[in-house]
Amino acid sequence: MQSFDVFDTLIARKCIWPQTIFSLVEQRIGSPGFASLRMKAEAGLQGTEHTLDDIYRRMVSDCGVGRELADHARSVELAAEMENVIPIAAQLQLVRDGDLLISDTPLPTEFLAMLLERAGLRRTVSIWRSARGKSGGETWRTLAATGLEFTHHGDNPHSDGAAPRQHGIRAEVIAMAAPTEVEQFLLQRGWTGTALIARALRLGIAERDETAANLCQLQAGINVPILLIASMQLVQLATSAKSAADRLLFSSRDCHAWLRLFRSLSRATNTGGSLGCEYFYTSRVARLSGSPAYLRYFGAIASPRSVVVDLCGTGVSLAGLYARAGVVPQTFLLHRITMDSAHDSYRQRFGGGDLTLHRLLDSGQGLGNVSMEILNLVNHGMVTDVVDAGGARFIPRCGDSNFSLEQAHWIDRMSEVIDRACMLIEDPLLAQQLRMQDLHLGSPQAQQTLAPLWQIADRAELLTRCFGSTCFEENRRVMAGLGCGS
Incomplete structure (x- = not known):
């Protein structure tokens, strides 16, 4: 017992x-x-x-x-x-x-x-x-007198730790319910609903595999808050008089989780009005070398009142796509790569990506893109083009997934955290907190909160240890295929 x-x-x-x-x-x-x-x-x-x-x-x-x-x-x-x-x-x-x-x-x-x-x-x-049997000691005196041998588990150092030990009962104190440093940081910055969702997600993780558990903790404590705060800023942008939009195009693959969270936020808080949002089949390869069918696909879904949403990027391939398709929507990047020598040949080959775009963070703040892209991996290959099936129906043409079975398992576990996050966002009590508090915070508060969270992701060596070599190899092949290195 x-x-x-x-x-x-x-x-x-x-x-x-x-x-x-x-x-x-x-x-x-x-x-x-x-x-x-x-x-x-x-x-x-x-x-x-x-x-x-x-x-x-x-x-x-x-x-x-x-x-x-x-x-x-x-x-x-x-x-x-x-x-x-x-x-x-x-x-x-x-x-x-x-x-x-x-x-x-x-x-x-x-x-x-x-x-x-x-x-x-x-x-x-x-x-x-x-009412007070544990803290007062009566519970432990009574149980000790029975002669039962057992270990007690609780969170309070006195009533669950010192008190039972005083009566010869083994005790382990494990405190998990108190907010973490990150959750406290969010609460102090005014992101009450976001902090409560992150905490509930963390407490809901029960992975027995240590690597999967730690990846899920990063998803719950870092990625979900970042994407949720970014979603609220995206709502403010897309519904503003200056930048009013009618459709949001969330880029594959990096925005797979972001789109799901955004839809839940819109339903839960009744924000975004008549904004449409969809999964945009895209990649650097498709943008810069996709077939005429791909340009027709983009022309069918995009307009000057659309917003192309992406997690990270230089803007180079988007500028190339807009020029090829003759359609220039708005662009929203959570993180813009502005200073990265690895992309110099990319810019030289395809241009500087001189776009008027909205962004919350950039690499000039010392923030990398690799860790956040890893946190947003999905188990489908890169979209390289589309097939025109007629009747305004387009089917994505995807490359093979490069992930091992173990990596695919980890990605599925992280995706399940997103599933639970969507449920929590639509929980009436938590949605009320988002409506009352978080949605009213502006871009300055968002940027001041996002940068420290992003830095935590950058420092998470587990991400590159689990996925880094696979992701770096794919990037090498893509760049070589685009004529930007070997």
């Missing part, structure tokens, strides 16, 4: 702090001051064994809250807790049938079981609930 703490060990709250639940209840019941009264009532019961019902009875007897309102607020609080629960997946998967779950909480035992089931627990366990 093992024992586990519940809150911030097996499950967490989307909103991080339990006090935020009370503020959410206050908002929903329309009773200003409720949150303060709720905390006051609970504080008055500290040091005693009590339940949620005791807290609400005290609100009625000592805080002047009407019985009817108290009953309603109690129901709303439980509903808010249920809506906020998320799994700490790596810990939750350690629970086995017959284990003991121990929690200091006023919430009812049967409700804890419902929270755990919603978070994904499918084990038959016992639940030991008290």
Whole structure:
């Protein structure tokens, strides 16, 4: 048998702090001051064994809250807790049938079981609930007296660590629920919804393979926040009077994840209006040497009111495509490569890429492009051209994927993080945070936040260790094929 703490060990709250639940209840019941009264009532019961019902009875007897309102607020609080629960997946998967779950909480035992089931627990366990049994030591005294030998797992250094050890019970303290440095950075910069999504994603990772787990952590903590912030800036650009657009063309392959996140953001926050967005079959090869069918394809989807979106680039191949097709849309690069000797021959062969374009970051800030491109890899080969199937239907012609089975597996795992991110973006509670806070932040705040996140990606040696040689070899072949080196 093992024992586990519940809150911030097996499950967490989307909103991080339990006090935020009370503020959410206050908002929903329309009773200003409720949150303060709720905390006051609970504080008055500290040091005693009590339940949620005791807290609400005290609100009625000592805080002047009407019985009817108290009953309603109690129901709303439980509903808010249920809506906020998320799994700490790596810990939750350690629970086995017959284990003991121990929690200091006023919430009812049967409700804890419902929270755990919603978070994904499918084990038959016992639940030991008290108001202060762990922190006060009574729980550990009682369990020690049974003679059972087990190890307890929890997040609190005192109630889950020192307290059980004082009674001869083995204990491991693992704190995962608190915001990471990156999540704290996002919160401090005002990107509240983005930080909460990144945290929920991180806590939802349960990869047993260490490499896959670390790649997923980079996806959750770095790539998703970067793409989400960039999406909000793209919305502001495309809906502004000066740069109003009607269609966004997200370049393959680098923007595969970005497009998915953008669509979820648009649905969740009702932003972007009538903006259309689609996956744009493209590459340097297709732009600069694609067939007449490719130029017809581009002419069919692009116009001066379109925005071509790309993760990184020099602008050279886009300028070449626009000139060949006779169509000049707007261009939005998350990161523009402006200073890179490796691309000098590329510029000399095809021009300087002198475009009027929008960008959030550039290589002049000391930011590279390799790590972010690796974080956005997909398991399909480079688009080299299209086939005109008639009726305005175009089918992409793709090269073979160069990834090994192991690399393809890692890419699939990272893609699953994007799947979960899309679900979280469309979660009503998190979408509300995005609408209320993040969407109102402008380009200066975005750039000041994106650059440090990008630098973290640049320093992640794991990315180049896992994919670098494959990506560098593909780039070498492409450049050679375009006559820009061997």
